[in-house]
Amino acid sequence: xxxxxxxxxxxxxxxxxxxxxxxxxxxxxxxxxxxxxxxxxxxxxxxxxxxxxxxxxxxxxxxxxxxxxxxxxxxxxxxxxxxxxxxxxxxxxxxxxxxxxxxxxxxxxxxxxxxxxxxxxxxxxxxxxxxxxxxxxxxxxxxxxxxxxxxxxxxxxxxxxxxxxxxxx
Numbered sequence: 041x042x043x044x045x046x047x048x049x050x051x052x053x054x055x056x057x058x059x060x061x062x063x064x065x066x067x068x069x070x071x072x073x074x075x076x077x078x079x080x081x082x083x084x085x086x087x088x089x090x091x092x093x094x095x096x097x098x099x100x101x102x103x104x105x106x107x108x109x110x111x112x113x114x115x116x117x118x119x120x121x122x123x124x125x126x127x128x129x130x131x132x133x134x135x136x137x138x139x140x141x142x143x144x145x146x147x148x149x150x151x152x153x154x155x156x157x158x159x160x161x162x163x164x165x166x167x168x169x170x171x172x173x174x175x176x177x178x179x180x181x182x183x184x185x186x187x188x189x190x191x192x193x194x195x196x197x198x199x200x201x202x203x204x205x206x207x208x209x
Contacts (some may be wrong), residue, residue: 042071049077056091063091067175075102079110085121093126093159100134108134115148125153125160132163142175146182151194161196168201176206 045062053059059081066074075098081087082095092178096111114122114131120129128148136145152160171179183199 041065041069042073045069045071045074046077049081051072053081054105056088059087059091060094060194063094067098067101070102072102075099075104079103079107082111089117089122089124089126092122093130096127096130098133100130105139108139112140119153123153124158125150126158129163132167136157136167136172137172142171142179146179149195149198151186152196155193162200165201166198167198168205171202171205173209176202176209180206187209 048062049059053062062074063081065071065077065080078095078098081094081112087095087120092114096114099107099111108204111134115128117127128150132140132145132148136142140191150162152158152164168179179202183195183202186199
């Protein structure tokens with residue numbers, strides 16, 4: 041499987057759907073040798089966000105720490121490159137908490153660009169439970185600064201989750 045998928049990656053996927061399928065099959069098949077070319081596709085910027093998200097997800101499964109750290113620039117994509125925050129969600133999932141500090145995470149979090157159920161909404165909802173206990177005071181301080189600026193559920197359940205988690209601790 042790895043050799044076949046590598047051939048398709050080397051030829052250059054013709055369509056975003058091809059990249060998506062290659063990434064999903066590589067991750068499921070544990071084709072570790074494909075982490076570098078999938079990393080290249082994830083950061084290249086010439087694929088739509090949903091195809092890049094699949095490549096990031098595959099790199100999260102297949103890559104080593106050095107490869108995963110190369111995903112960091114994707115944390116700050118603009119609205120044209122990541123309109124639904126799916127790439128941001130995938131990179132947070134790949135890096136946090138072992139390779140991304142809570143302080144760095146808080147610097148890249150943003151309100152959802154598209155309100156509603158999405159991968160980013162799910163990620164936001166899980167973050168409070170993933171934070172190291174010693175980081176909760178800083179996270180609460182950050183959250184307090186977000187309340188006046190964000191209407192509705194721009195951060196999903198993150199802000200209330202932080203309060204609930206801190207109270208329990």
